[in-house]
Amino acid sequence: xxxxxxxxxxxxxxxxxxxxxxxxxxxxxxxxxxxxxxxxxxxxxxxxxxxxxxxxxxxxxxxxxxxxxxxxxxxxxxxxxxxxxxxxxxxxxxxxxxxxxxxxxxxxxxxxxxxxxxxxxxxxxxxxxxxxxxxxxxxxxxxxxxxxxxxxxxxxxxxxxxxxxxxxxxxxxxxxxxxxxxxxxxxxxxxxxxxxxxxxxxxxxxxxxxxxxxxxxxxxxxxxxxxxxxxxxxxxxxxxxxxxxxxxxxxxxxxxxxxxxxxxxxxxxxxxx
Amino acid sequence: xxxxxxxxxxxxxxxxxxxxxxxxxxxxxxxxxxxxxxxxxxxxxxxxxxxxxxxxxxxxxxxxxxxxxxxxxxxxxxxxxxxxxxxxxxxxxxxxxxxxxxxxxxxxxxxxxxxxxxxxxxxxxxxxxxxxxxxxxxxxxxxxxxxxxxxxxxxxxxxxxxxxxxxxxxxxxxxxxxxxxxxxxxxxxxxxxxxxxxxxxxxxxxxxxxxxxxxxxxxxxxxxxxxxxxxxxxxxxxxxxxxxxxxxxxxxxxxxxxxxxxxxxxxxxxxxxxxxxxxxxxxxxxxxxxxxxxxxxxxxxxxxxxxxx
Numbered sequence: 280x281x282x283x284x285x286x287x288x289x290x291x292x293x294x295x296x297x298x299x300x301x302x303x304x305x306x307x308x309x310x311x312x313x314x315x316x317x318x319x320x321x322x323x324x325x326x327x328x329x330x331x332x333x334x335x336x337x338x339x340x341x342x343x344x345x346x347x348x349x350x351x352x353x354x355x356x357x358x359x360x361x362x363x364x365x366x367x368x369x370x371x372x373x374x375x376x377x378x379x380x381x382x383x384x385x386x387x388x389x390x391x392x393x394x395x396x397x398x399x400x401x402x403x404x405x406x407x408x409x410x411x412x413x414x415x416x417x418x419x420x421x422x423x424x425x426x427x428x429x430x431x432x433x434x435x436x437x438x439x440x441x442x443x444x445x446x447x448x449x450x451x452x453x454x455x456x457x458x459x460x461x462x463x464x465x466x467x468x469x470x471x472x473x474x475x476x477x478x479x480x481x482x483x484x485x486x487x488x489x490x491x492x493x494x495x496x497x498x499x500x501x502x503x504x505x506x507x508x509x510x511x512x513x514x515x516x517x518x519x520x521x522x523x524x525x526x527x528x529x530x531x532x533x534x535x536x537x538x539x540x541x542x543x544x545x546x547x548x549x550x551x552x
Numbered sequence: 553x554x555x556x557x558x559x560x561x562x563x564x565x566x567x568x569x570x571x572x573x574x575x576x577x578x579x580x581x582x583x584x585x586x587x588x589x590x591x592x593x594x595x596x597x598x599x600x601x602x603x604x605x606x607x608x609x610x611x612x613x614x615x616x617x618x619x620x621x622x623x624x625x626x627x628x629x630x631x632x633x634x635x636x637x638x639x640x641x642x643x644x645x646x647x648x649x650x651x652x653x654x655x656x657x658x659x660x661x662x663x664x665x666x667x668x669x670x671x672x673x674x675x676x677x678x679x680x681x682x683x684x685x686x687x688x689x690x691x692x693x694x695x696x697x698x699x700x701x702x703x704x705x706x707x708x709x710x711x712x713x714x715x716x717x718x719x720x721x722x723x724x725x726x727x728x729x730x731x732x733x734x735x736x737x738x739x740x741x742x743x744x745x746x747x748x749x750x751x752x753x754x755x756x757x758x759x760x761x762x763x764x765x766x767x768x769x770x771x772x773x774x775x776x777x778x779x780x781x782x783x784x785x786x787x788x789x790x791x792x793x794x795x796x797x798x799x800x801x802x803x804x805x806x807x808x809x810x811x812x813x814x815x816x817x818x819x820x821x822x823x824x825x826x827x828x829x830x831x832x833x834x835x836x837x838x839x840x841x842x843x844x845x846x847x848x849x850x851x852x853x854x855x856x857x858x859x860x861x
Contacts, residue, residue: 399605400637403641406613407614407616410598434603434605434609437605441603
C-alpha cells in the first residue's frame with residue numbers, strides 16, 4: 280500500500296512536469312496535449328516505480344522505458360531533466376538549432392533508450408528487450424507507453440499477439456487513452472474501443488485505471504504481474520490535462536499557447552506571474 | 553580437398569556461432585527452426601510468427617540489451633514490409649542486427665512476383681549505416697555470415713548463391729571485391745547469384761578473343777569503389793550483373809562511381825524495371841529476363857561494338 284505522503288510527493292512532482300511542458304508550449308508550437316495526458320504516468324515511472332540511475336544510464340540492472348508515442352516527448356524530457364539525466368535549463372533549448380532535444384526522442388538524450396516518433400514501433404522493441412532480460416533471468420522490467428490513436432497501427436497488434444507466447448511477465452504496455460488523435464477524437468476517426476477487451480482477448484493481463492489518479496497509477500505499475508503474462512495498463516486520461524483551455528479539445532494535440540493562455544496555465548499550476 | 557568440402561551447412565554454422573557466443577539469437581518468422589541451434593538453445597531461437605514489423609523490432613530490442621540477433625527471414629517481406637523498422641529501429645537506433653534473407657531475386661520462381669525480391673538491395677542500400685552483402689556461393693555465404701557476426705553494425709545478407717564460384721582460398725573482407733578472372737578488354741562486375749554466370753560469360757568471351765575481367769562484388773555497400781575505378785581505367789567497359797532490378801542495386805552503385813570519376817562505359821544486366829510475371833521455373837525465369845551467361849556476354853559485346861570512352 281502506497282503511503283499518502285508518497286502520493287502527495289508524486290502529485291507535486293507531476294505539477295512540476297506539467298509546468299515545464301507549458302513553459303515550452305508558451306514559447307512555440309508543440310505536441311502539448313499528449314505530454315500533459317501522460318504527465319502523471321511519466322512521473323510515477325520516473326520518480327517512484329522504475330529502477331534507473333541518472334549517473335549510470337547503461338547499468339545492467341535498470342528498467343527500460345520506451346515512449347512509443349514519441350510526440351509526447353516533452354513529458355519525458357521534463358521527467359529526465361527533473362530526475363537529473365540532464366540539466367533542467369536544457370528544456371529551454373527544445374527544438375532549437377544545436378539542441379539535443381528534438382521533437383521526438385533521440386539517442387542523443389541521456390536516458391532515452393530508443394529513438395521513436397513513428398507510431399507502432401515501441402512495443403516490438405520492448406518485447407525484444409523483455410525477451411533478452413527473461414533469457415538472462417534478471418528482474419528488469421520493460422515499460423512501453425503508447426497512445427490510443429496509436430492502437431490503429433497494425434504493428435502494435437503483431438507484438439500484442441506474439442508477446443504472450445513468450446510469457447513476458449516483465450513487459451508492461453501502457454496505453455495513455457486520452458481519446459484524441461492528431462485531428463479529431465479517436466472515436467470519430469477510427470474507434471479502437473473496446474480497448475481493454477482487445478488486450479484481454481490477446482491474452483494480456485489488463486489493468487484499467489484513471490491515469491490522473493496517482494494512487495491508482497502507482498498501484499497499477501507496481502502490481503506483481505500475473506505469472507507468465509505481459510501486463511497492459513489502460514489509463515483513462517484527458518488530453519491537455521491541467522491546461523483548461525486545451526482539455527478534451529482537438530486543438531490540444533499540437534499548438535502554441537497564447538501569452539494569456541500561458542500565463543493562466545502557469546498560474547493554475549501554481550507559478551506566480 | 554576443395555573449398556567446398558569444408559563448407560558448413562547453414563544450420564551447422566549457426567550452431568557453431570551460437571556455441572561460441574552466448575549472446576547470439578536467431579529471430580525468425582515461421583520459417584522452420586534453424587535445426588540444431590534451436591535444439592541446443594531453445595531460449596535463443598525466437599520465432600515470432602508471421603509478423604515482419606514485429607520481428608525487426610524484437611531484434612532491435614534484443615540488440616538494445618547487447619544481444620547479437622541474426623534475423624532469418626524471406627527477402628521480399630523483411631525488406632519491404634518491415635522497411636521502416638529496419639531503417640528506424642535498427643539503423644537509426646544504431647542496433648547491431650544482422651538480417652539473413654532467403655528468397656532474394658527471382659528464387660521464388662513460379663510463386664510469382666509477390667515472392668520475388670528485385671528491390672531488396674536497392675532498399676537496404678539507401679539506409680545509412682547498413683552494410684549490404686550478396687555472397688556468390690555457399691562458401692562465400694559462410695564467410696559473409698562469419699564476417700557479419702564480427703562486424704559492428706547492421707548487415708543485410710542476401711543468401712542464395714549455390715553453384716561453386718571460388719576455386720581457391722581467398723580473403724573475404726567486407727567492402728573488398730574479389731577478382732576471379734583477369735582481363736583487359738572489359739570488366740564484368742557481378743554480385744550474388746550472377747557471379748557464376750559471369751564466369752561462364754568470361755569463358756564464352758574468351759572463345760571470341762575478348763579478355764573480360766570478372767569481379768565478385770560480394771559487398772554492394774560499402775562498394776569497393778577503388779576496384780570499380782581501376783577496372784574502368786584499365787578495361788574501359790564495365791558490365792554489371794545482378795539478380796535485381798537495374799534500378800538502385802549494383803548497377804546503380806557502379807554507375808554512381810563511374811559518373812563521379814568520369815571514367816568508363818557501362819551496361820547493366822538485371823531485371824529491366826518490370827515485374828517478372830511469367831509463370832516459369834527459377835532458371836527459366838532467369839533466362840527470360842536475360843540473367844544468364846549469354847545475357848552478360850551480350851552486354852559486354854554491345855559495349856565493345858559501341859567503342860570505348
